Amino acid sequence: MNIERINPQVRWSDVTIYNGIAHFVEVPEGDAADMAAQARQILAQAEATLARAGTDKRSLLSATIYITNFANLAAFNEVWDAWLPEGCAPSRACVRVELADPSWLVEIAFVAAVKG
DSSP states (O other): OOEEEEEEOSSOEEEEEETTEEEEEEOOOSOOOSHHHHHHHHHHHHHHHHHHTTOOGGGEEEEEEEESOGGGHHHHHHHHHHHSOTTOOOEEEEEEOOOSSTTOOEEEEEEEEOOO
16 A cells, blocks of 8 residues: 655645545635635645646546635635636535634645546
8 A cells, every 4th residue: 555645744744645646635824814815825725735746726536615604605616616727627515614723714625636
């Protein structure tokens, strides 16, 4: 069994890759206050993480979106829709939750195929 962990920490790895599938989570960093800014930041981080794993957003298989308030869903969807290449939308779930940091409005768990 060959599991690759990119930048492993005590509690998580930035990316875990197994059998050509990458799993990772992105959260807002810094002081982005509104949903659109946090979504743009997370998606930019996701692109960088995908590149580190040897893939890109066209290879996304699924995304689980954790959102603190469905009143922000339209703003999130606007950023999400603009970010994804046409015809490349992954399967997706969106769940309302309480996140670990009260300033976070959104967190996303991604699964992507690794090119190889």
